[in-house]
Amino acid sequence: MMVKSSLDPKRSLPHHVELNLGDKTMERSLLGLYAMNGGKGANSYAQNSSYQRGVVDAAKPLIEAEIATKLDTKQLSSTHTTPFRIADFGCSTGHNSFPAIQIITEAVERKLQTQAQIPDFHVFFNDQVMNDFNTLFHSLPPQRNYHAAGVPGPFHGRLLPNASIDFAYSSCALNWLSEVPKAVADYRSPAWNNGKVHYTGARKEVFEAYSNHYANDIESFLKARAEELVNGGLMALLVPAVPTFENPGTSYTTPTEMDLIGSCLVDMAKKGILSEEKVDTFNFPLYFTIPQELKAIIERNHSFSIERMEILNNPGKRTLTSASARATYLRAVFEGLLINHFGTEIMDELFDRYTEKLAASPLFLDPDNEKSIIIFVLLKRKEV
Amino acid sequence: MMVKSSLDPKRSLPHHVELNLGDKTMERSLLGLYAMNGGKGANSYAQNSSYQRGVVDAAKPLIEAEIATKLDTKQLSSTHTTPFRIADFGCSTGHNSFPAIQIITEAVERKLQTQAQIPDFHVFFNDQVMNDFNTLFHSLPPQRNYHAAGVPGPFHGRLLPNASIDFAYSSCALNWLSEVPKAVADYRSPAWNNGKVHYTGARKEVFEAYSNHYANDIESFLKARAEELVNGGLMALLVPAVPTFENPGTSYTTPTEMDLIGSCLVDMAKKGILSEEKVDTFNFPLYFTIPQELKAIIERNHSFSIERMEILNNPGKRTLTSASARATYLRAVFEGLLINHFGTEIMDELFDRYTEKLAASPLFLDPDNEKSIIIFVLLKRKEV
Numbered sequence: 001m002m003v004k005s006s007l008d009p010k011r012s013l014p015h016h017v018e019l020n021l022g023d024k025t026m027e028r029s030l031l032g033l034y035a036m037n038g039g040k041g042a043n044s045y046a047q048n049s050s051y052q053r054g055v056v057d058a059a060k061p062l063i064e065a066e067i068a069t070k071l072d073t074k075q076l077s078s079t080h081t082t083p084f085r086i087a088d089f090g091c092s093t094g095h096n097s098f099p100a101i102q103i104i105t106e107a108v109e110r111k112l113q114t115q116a117q118i119p120d121f122h123v124f125f126n127d128q129v130m131n132d133f134n135t136l137f138h139s140l141p142p143q144r145n146y147h148a149a150g151v152p153g154p155f156h157g158r159l160l161p162n163a164s165i166d167f168a169y170s171s172c173a174l175n176w177l178s179e180v181p182k183a184v185a186d187y188r189s190p191a192w193n194n195g196k197v198h199y200t201g202a203r204k205e206v207f208e209a210y211s212n213h214y215a216n217d218i219e220s221f222l223k224a225r226a227e228e229l230v231n232g233g234l235m236a237l238l239v240p241a242v243p244t245f246e247n248p249g250t251s252y253t254t255p256t257e258m259d260l261i262g263s264c265l266v267d268m269a270k271k272g273i274l275s276e277e278k279v280d281t282f283n284f285p286l287y288f289t290i291p292q293e294l295k296a297i298i299e300r301n302h303s304f305s306i307e308r309m310e311i312l313n314n315p316g317k318r319t320l321t322s323a324s325a326r327a328t329y330l331r332a333v334f335e336g337l338l339i340n341h342f343g344t345e346i347m348d349e350l351f352d353r354y355t356e357k358l359a360a361s362p363l364f365l366d367p368d369n370e371k372s373i374i375i376f377v378l379l380k381r382k383e384v
Numbered sequence: 385m386m387v388k389s390s391l392d393p394k395r396s397l398p399h400h401v402e403l404n405l406g407d408k409t410m411e412r413s414l415l416g417l418y419a420m421n422g423g424k425g426a427n428s429y430a431q432n433s434s435y436q437r438g439v440v441d442a443a444k445p446l447i448e449a450e451i452a453t454k455l456d457t458k459q460l461s462s463t464h465t466t467p468f469r470i471a472d473f474g475c476s477t478g479h480n481s482f483p484a485i486q487i488i489t490e491a492v493e494r495k496l497q498t499q500a501q502i503p504d505f506h507v508f509f510n511d512q513v514m515n516d517f518n519t520l521f522h523s524l525p526p527q528r529n530y531h532a533a534g535v536p537g538p539f540h541g542r543l544l545p546n547a548s549i550d551f552a553y554s555s556c557a558l559n560w561l562s563e564v565p566k567a568v569a570d571y572r573s574p575a576w577n578n579g580k581v582h583y584t585g586a587r588k589e590v591f592e593a594y595s596n597h598y599a600n601d602i603e604s605f606l607k608a609r610a611e612e613l614v615n616g617g618l619m620a621l622l623v624p625a626v627p628t629f630e631n632p633g634t635s636y637t638t639p640t641e642m643d644l645i646g647s648c649l650v651d652m653a654k655k656g657i658l659s660e661e662k663v664d665t666f667n668f669p670l671y672f673t674i675p676q677e678l679k680a681i682i683e684r685n686h687s688f689s690i691e692r693m694e695i696l697n698n699p700g701k702r703t704l705t706s707a708s709a710r711a712t713y714l715r716a717v718f719e720g721l722l723i724n725h726f727g728t729e730i731m732d733e734l735f736d737r738y739t740e741k742l743a744a745s746p747l748f749l750d751p752d753n754e755k756s757i758i759i760f761v762l763l764k765r766k767e768v
Contacts, residue, residue, distance in 0.1 A: 083545035120545040124533060129524075133517045137536035140513075147544055149508060149533040152521035160531055161467035161504040 036092040037332045038132025040139075044093070044332060052096045052172045055238055055374050058312045059171070060103050063236050066378045067107035067167075070307055072232035084108055084119035085165050086146070087228070089155040089221075090173025091125040094136040097171075098144075104167055104236075105145055121146035126159055128152070130336070154178060156220040160228045168225050171238040172374075175254075177285040178217050181209040184283050194280045197262035199287075200255045207245075214287040218297045226303035229381040235304070238312070239375040242288045251371040252363060257330060258284050260364075264353040265342075274346060282341045284334070291375055304379040312374040321367070323359035327351050420476040421716045422516025424523075428477070428716060436480045436556045439622055439758050442696045443555070444487050447620050450762045451491035451551075454691055456616035468492060468503035470530070471549050471612070473539040473605075474557025475509040478520040481555075482528075488551055488620075489529055505530035510543055512536070514720070538562060540604040544612045552609055555622035556758075559638075561669040562601050565593040568667050578664045581646035583671075584639045591629075598671040602681045610687035613765040619688070622696070623759040626672045635755040636747060641714060642668050644748075648737040649726075658730060666725045668718070675759055688763040696758040705751070707743035711735050 037044045086104055091097035105121050112119060125136060129152045140148050153159050155170070156178045183191035184199075184206050191205035199207045225235060242253045262279075269276045289297075291311060298306060331351050339347060358364045421428045470488055475481035489505050496503060509520060513536045524532050537543050539554070540562045567575035568583075568590050575589035583591045609619060626637045646663075653660045673681075675695060682690060715735050723731060742748045 083548060120548075122545045122548070129521055133521060133534060137513055137517060137534070140536070147535075147542070149535050150517060150521070151531075151533050152524070153532075158531070161506045164467060164504075164506070 036131070037335055038093060038135050040093075040135060043328060043335065044135075053099070055171055055312065056096050056100050056103070058374070059100075059236070059238055059376055062308065062310065062376055062378070063100075063103055064107045066234065066236070066308060067104070067111055070234060070378070070380060071108065071111050071167075073112060083122045083147075084167070085122045085124070086167045086169065087124040087126060087151070087160060087165050089126045089159075089168065089170040089225075090176070091127050091131075091136065093132050094125060094139045097125060098139070098141055100169060100171060101144075101146065102141075104169060108167070109145075122149065123147070124149050124151045124160060124165070126151040126153070126155055128154060156217050156224070158224045158227060162227055163230050165225075165228045166230055166233050168229060168233070168235040170236075172240055174218065174221065174237060175240040175286050175288055177210070177213055177287055178220070179213075180283045180285045181213040183209045185281055187280075193283055195266060195276075196259075197265060197279065197282050198255060198258045198284045200259040210287050211293075214289060215293075215297050218294070219301060222298065222301040222304065226301065226381060231381055231383045233381040234307075235379040235381070237375075237377045237379070239294060239377065240288055241294065241373050241375045242290060243311075243371055243373055244290060247371070250363070251369050253288065253370070253372045255286075255288055257326075257364075258286065258334075260357055261330065261334070261350070261354055264350055264357060267353065268346065268350065273349070274342060278342060282338075284337070288372070289375070291373075294375055294377070298377065298379065303382055305382055306377065307380050308376070308378040310376045312376055323355050323365065326358055326364070327355040330354070420515070421719055422477060422519050424477075424519065427712060427719065428519075437483070439555055439696065440480050440484050440487070442758070443484075443620070443622055443760055446692065446694065446760055446762070447484075447487055448491045450618065450620065450692060451488065452495055454618060454762070454764060455492065455495050455551075457495060467506045467531075468551070469506045469508065469549050470551045470553065471508040471510060471535070471544060473510045473543075473552065473554040473609075474560070475511050475515075475520065477516050478509060478523045481509060482523070482525050484553060484555060485528075485530065486525075488553060492551070493529075506533065507531070508533050508535045508544060508549070510535040510537065510539055512538060540601050540608070542608045542611060546611055547614050549609075549612045550614055550617050552613060552617070552619040553621075554619075556624055558602065558605065558621060559624040559670050559672055561594075561597055561671055562604070563597075564667045564669045565597040567593045569665055571664075577667055579650060579660075580643070581649060581663065581666050582639060582642045582668045584643040594671050595677075598673060599677075599681050602678070603685060606682065606685040606688065610685065610765060615765055615767045617765040618691075619763040619765070621759075621761045621763070623678060623761065624672055625678065625757050625759045626674060627695075627755055627757055628674060631755070634747070635753050637672065637754070637756045639670075639672050641710075641748075642670065642718075644741055645714065645718070645734070645738055648734055648741060651737065652730065652734065657733070658726060662726060666722075668721070672756070673759070675757075678759055678761070682761065682763065687766055689766055690761060691764050692760070692762040694760045696760055707739050707749065710742055710748070711739040714738070 086101060088097045088101065101123050105123075108119065108121075123146045125133075125148065127133075127136075131152065133150045133152065136150060137148075151159050155173070181191070183189040184193040186192055187194070189205075191203070191209040193199070193202050193206045196202050196206075199210045229235065240254065242255065247253060247256060265274070265279045265282070268274050269279045291309070295306070295309060298304060328351075331347075335347060338350070342350075363369050470485060472481045472485065485507050489507075492503065492505075507530045509517075509532065511517075511520075515536065517534045517536065520534060521532075535543050539557070565575070567573040568577040570576055571578070573589075575587070575593040577583070577586050577590045580586045580590075583594045613619065624638065626639065631637060631640060649658070649663050649666070652658050653663045675693070679690070679693060682688060712735075715731075719731060722734070726734075747753050
């Protein structure tokens with residue numbers, strides 16, 4: 001039955017699809033086993049990403065200024081019959097990607113108008129294979145000034161042809177690791193992270209495993225983009241981060257909230273709702289860097305020059321003002337990942353408990369205590 | 385609820401999604417209100433397109449020969465640092481597109497090996513916005529020798545930047561009209577097609593409305609592709625067709641089968657299962673041309689030269705040997721369209737009736753009586 005097959009949850013839920021790609025040598029992690037919640041429903045990422053939209057708005061003047069001053073129109077004018085190609089790495093279902101692309105294309109148009117060039121824009125929307133591209137495509141602005149294409153696959157590897165992209169962009173995506181560091185889920189390892197689901201407050205070895213993995217992932221990302229960008233091409237990155245790895249007792253950051261989800265899972269294990277082993281084998285594949293660390297990683301890659309690096313002071317933090325709004329936001333982002341490991345059954349209880357813990361904590365409900373930051377980096381592909 | 389929203393049939397069934405694109409001036413038909421059945425279930429297009437796979441196999445030696453002789457490597461060698469771009473227009477969920485792309489990329493590689501060029505392939509998979517791109521992306525061959533991108537939108541309009549495609553391909557897709565000709569659904573028109581759902585055996589005015597619409601659609605397709613293809617670029621088309629518009633009594637074609645579906649709908653209207661008005665307002669947006677007609681349309685467009693035109697004698701007809709297999713095949717192709725108009729409820733009965741009518745007809749069960757053809761055309765973009 002057609003209708004039954006379409007309603008099969010394995011097909012409908014992006015994170016539930018069983019991948020059978022035939023290639024046993026391919027790393028499971030590279031297939032992209034997590035994605036933001038798809039569709040447009042109450043718990044969808046599309047309905048719960050006003051935080052990330054705030055980031056786009058805060059970055060707008062910076063992107064516009066950088067395109068106006070740093071875009072190499074001489075190089076473009078030599079090939080002005082070819083389209084201007086833009087790629088967004090980690091676009092999810094497009095809700096916050098479309099306004100960012102509009103900012104970029106309009107800034108490029110303004111810059112090129114002085115040369116009487118009207119470029120044909122080609123925009124590539126990338127996210128994991130598990131991403132809900134059907135929703136992305138249905139949501140494309142009908143009046144857009146560009147040709148659109150979807151690019152499925154992990155952005156830690158190559159996705160596009162050599163020297164084909166003029167402007168790369170990635171917002172609120174580079175905090176995702178390609179996978180959980182293997183050592184933290186291995187009970188024989190000194191980095192085994194038992195009784196916790198993230199590195200906050202965990203042993204030094206756990207943090208180091210995450211930190212090393214992050215450096216490798218960002219290096220892979222930069223290597224792939226260096227190959228895909230044209231000489232002189234620009235790349236704007238908006239990277240979720242923290243100001244420092246040590247939180248004072250009066251502040252919290254996104255990792256603190258992940259730790260709070262972890263404590264709810266531990267509570268549920270203690271009550272026998274799920275097994276301790278299930279909690280011990282789960283870890284969030286996320287890492288929040290600090291500006292100095294990110295700068296050092298980028299500088300180790302010699303293909304890019306850092307044209308601008310700036311801290312955006314948590315531009316989206318005023319968008320989530322209640323415990324339930326915060327909980328729904330984290331649910332839209334993390335549910336796919338959690339369902340993959342724990343199943344759908346415990347999700348309602350988990351996020352109910354999380355909402356309660358948040359509401360009980362005055363620390364969490366005052367946005368001024370939220371110290372997460374966004375690092376804005378504008379990179380330029382060096383001439384080869 | 386995330387799970388509930390994902391299971392919402394409006395989201396899961398591509399042909400059920402309510403589009404709200406905000407642009408009221410945009411023609412409803414251009415949004416692509418039909419698509420092959422998605423997913424990989426029993427009635428999916430992926431599981432019921434062995435006929436179309438037969439077409440790809442039959443076209444293989446022709447495509448290989450044309451690429452070997454007609455691909456302009458001199459022009460390519462002048463820009464050998466740029467990727468070789470291929471687009472498939474009407475790819476559905478990819479099942480038959482992937483082998484075709486493999487044939488094309490391998491033939492291009494063989495041709496270019498002699499020049500010691502190794503091109504970076506970029507392949508664009510196009511189909512209607514309603515197409516199930518999630519299934520397409522999950523089905524991509526993991527060992528592919530190309531970068532993949534999905535391109536949503538109707539191929540009767542522009543989809544890709546100017547002069548950006550080196551090789552275009554379309555198989556078993558150009559028989560779909562952009563929409564049902566308006567006159568055949570208008571009771572005030574002399575072309576009103578009451579009591580029928582297609583032009584077979586209908587009044588001359590009905591046929592002419594279809595025929596004119598087809599010519600306009602193919603002209604729009606060729607105009608868009610002429611803009612997208614590079615000078616000297618090749619385009620291989622595999623067009624479902626009939627040898628002549630008049631069937632002898634001992635043969636049948638795909639339009640005959642659509643007429644048979646129509647007779648089942650009329651029977652159901654007579655029994656009161658659905659209203660006559662519902663049947664009168666439904667028409668299949670499909671047209672099966674004849675070689676002379678297609679040739680004349682292409683020649684009216686002066687951007688392409690016809691390098692080869694050949695009739696493939698229904699290469700897939702041996703693949704469907706039972707009434708139920710034929711019925712399931714047509715269901716995978718037409719069900720989205722039928723559900724859009726009649727709802728899901730009558731689908732099982734409709735295709736049960738159809739299977740019975742087929743099984744009762746010895747004419748339909750002997751594949752030798754099937755006279756549908758595929759027209760292979762190889763076009764070359766003239767130098768501007």
